[in-house]
Amino acid sequence: MAEEALLALDQGTTSTRAILFDAALHPRATHQVELPQHFPSPGRVEHAPEDLVAHSVACLRGALERGGVAAGRVAGIGITNQRETTILWDRATGRAVHPAIVWQDRRSAGICERLRAAGLEELLTERTGLLADPYFSATKLVWLLEEIPGLRARAAKGDLAFGTVDSFLLWHLTGGRVHATDATNAARTMLYDIRRGEWDDDILRALDIPRALLPEVRDCAAEFGSTDPALLGAAVPIRGMAGDQQAATLGQACFAPGMAKSTYGTGCFMLLNTGEAAVRSSHRLLTTVAWQIGGRRTYALEGAIFVAGAAVQWLRDGLGIIRTAAEAGELAARADPDSGVVMVPAFTGLGAPHWDAAARGAILGLTRGAGAAEIARAALESVAWQTRDLLDAMRADWPEMGTTVLRVDGGMTASDWTMRFLADALQCPVDVPAVAETTALGAAYLAGVQAGLLPPPGDGTAPGATHWQRRVRFEPAMPAEEAARRHGAWKVAVGRVARA
Ligand SMILES: Nc1ncnc2c1ncn2[C@@H]1O[C@H](COP(=O)(O)OP(=O)(O)O)[C@@H](O)[C@H]1O
Numbered sequence: 001m002a003e004e005a006l007l008a009l010d011q012g013t014t015s016t017r018a019i020l021f022d023a024a025l026h027p028r029a030t031h032q033v034e035l036p037q038h039f040p041s042p043g044r045v046e047h048a049p050e051d052l053v054a055h056s057v058a059c060l061r062g063a064l065e066r067g068g069v070a071a072g073r074v075a076g077i078g079i080t081n082q083r084e085t086t087i088l089w090d091r092a093t094g095r096a097v098h099p100a101i102v103w104q105d106r107r108s109a110g111i112c113e114r115l116r117a118a119g120l121e122e123l124l125t126e127r128t129g130l131l132a133d134p135y136f137s138a139t140k141l142v143w144l145l146e147e148i149p150g151l152r153a154r155a156a157k158g159d160l161a162f163g164t165v166d167s168f169l170l171w172h173l174t175g176g177r178v179h180a181t182d183a184t185n186a187a188r189t190m191l192y193d194i195r196r197g198e199w200d201d202d203i204l205r206a207l208d209i210p211r212a213l214l215p216e217v218r219d220c221a222a223e224f225g226s227t228d229p230a231l232l233g234a235a236v237p238i239r240g241m242a243g244d245q246q247a248a249t250l251g252q253a254c255f256a257p258g259m260a261k262s263t264y265g266t267g268c269f270m271l272l273n274t275g276e277a278a279v280r281s282s283h284r285l286l287t288t289v290a291w292q293i294g295g296r297r298t299y300a301l302e303g304a305i306f307v308a309g310a311a312v313q314w315l316r317d318g319l320g321i322i323r324t325a326a327e328a329g330e331l332a333a334r335a336d337p338d339s340g341v342v343m344v345p346a347f348t349g350l351g352a353p354h355w356d357a358a359a360r361g362a363i364l365g366l367t368r369g370a371g372a373a374e375i376a377r378a379a380l381e382s383v384a385w386q387t388r389d390l391l392d393a394m395r396a397d398w399p400e401m402g403t404t405v406l407r408v409d410g411g412m413t414a415s416d417w418t419m420r421f422l423a424d425a426l427q428c429p430v431d432v433p434a435v436a437e438t439t440a441l442g443a444a445y446l447a448g449v450q451a452g453l454l455p456p457p458g459d460g461t462a463p464g465a466t467h468w469q470r471r472v473r474f475e476p477a478m479p480a481e482e483a484a485r486r487h488g489a490w491k492v493a494v495g496r497v498a499r500a
C-alpha cells in the first residue's frame, strides 16, 4: 500500500478489532481480540476498563503490523464503540474507579423508576430523544455517584472524569491529554440536548451530576489529538469518532433522508436517516444524532431489538437442534411454510417499539406435526417480523419515509434464507453490501473526511458514491396479502406474551 492509510478501531460489546483501510476505503488488514464479559450478579454486566485499553492498543498495533504499514503513514484513526457503556476514572492516574457498566446492565432500573415518579421522563425524552431506561449512561453514572463511597466528593473536586468507551479510549490513546467525545456518543448518555447540541443543565441539575465530569463534545470528523508516540511508534492523529450503530449507518452510506440500515448481530439496531429533522417518535423509537460534521447535525430514528442472532444461538446452545449458526437457514428451508408455528424470542423482554421488560418468550401454534425445522424457521422469521414492527413504527412516525430499501449487515446476513424472508416480511428490497465491516468502514470514513481524503456526506457525491457497493439484493417474492396475514399472526403472538 503505497499511499496513505486509514485505521479504524471498533471497540464492541463482545470483541475489539482494528481494521486498516487504504485511502479508497478497501480493507487491507484486521486484528481482533475477544472481550471477556463479567456478570457479577443477575442483571449486571461489566467490562474491565484495562482490557478495553490494552485490547485496543494490541489491535491497532496488530492491524498495522499485518498490513505492513508504519504508523507514520496513517492519515487518521477513527474510533467507534459499543455505546452507552459508562466509565468513571481518576484524572491524575487514568485508572477507572469501577468496572465499566455495560449498556446491557439493568442495575439502575430503580433510579429510572425514581425519575419517572418525579415526572422527569417527558423532559428527558424531549431533550435527549431517549426513554428513562437503564440502557443509557445517565442513570449508570448516578448509580456510581450514589453507591460507591467517596466518589461524589471526588467528583465535586473535579478529580474524576466520566466518559463512554470512546472518551476513555481517547484519554488513554492520547496519554491523558484529551477528554472529549463526539455528538453521537453524547446523544446516548441521556444528558445531552440533541437539538441544541450541548450538555443539558436542567437534566444535570435534576440528576445531581457535576458538569466538571463531562467531556467536551466535538464533531464526528474532527481533530481529537494524536496518539502517544510510545503506543504505535509515531504520533497518529485521531480524526473520527462515532457510536458503532451510527458508524455503521455511515459505513452503509445512508447519507440521504429516508435511507435506513439494520445491523443483525446478537441483537439488531435499525437506524433511519431523517435528515435535519429530529423527529419525536410517537411509537417509542429513539431519536438520536446520526452524525455531526462541520457543526451540522443529521438525525436518525432508531429501533433496538434485543434478540436477533441470539435466537440462533439459542437454537444451537439451548435446544441443540443445530450445530452451527449456518445450519439454521438449512433447517428452516425444510420446514412446512404453513405450519402456523410462531416464536416470540422475548428472552429478556421486548425492545422497540414495545419496551416490555416483563415479557418473556413463547412458541405458539404447535401441533403434532411441528418439529425442529418449524421451530428453526419460526426463530429466523421472528427476526424479520421484529424488523417489520420497527419499519412500521418508523413509517408512522415519519410519513416522508416512503418506500425504502433496507441496507443490512452483521453476522446474520450470512443467512440467505433469513435475508430472503426479511425482504418478504418487509415487502421491500434488502441490500447486503460488499464490505461487511460497515462499522469500521464508517469510522475510517470519518477519519478520511477529516484528513481531506474523502468527501463529506451530502456534498453531491452521496448517496453511496464514495464507498458503498452492493454484494447482493433480495427482492420480496411473497404477495403483499400473504405478508400482511403472516404479520397479523405474529402480532397476535406478541400480544399473548406482552405484560406491559
Ligand atoms: N449463517 C448464519 N445464519 C444465522 N445466524 C447467523 C449466521 N452466522 C452468524 N449468525 C448469528 O450472528 C450473530 C453474530 O453476529 P455478529 O455481527 O458477529 O454479532 P455481535 O457483533 O453482536 O457479536 C450470532 O448471534 C450468530 O448466531
Ligand SMILES: O=P(O)(O)OC[C@H](O)CO
Residues within 6 Å of the ligand: 011, 012, 013, 014, 081, 082, 083, 084, 103, 243, 244, 245, 265
Ligand atoms: O457492540 P455492539 O455491536 O453489540 O453494539 C452495541 C450498541 O452500540 C449498544 O447500543
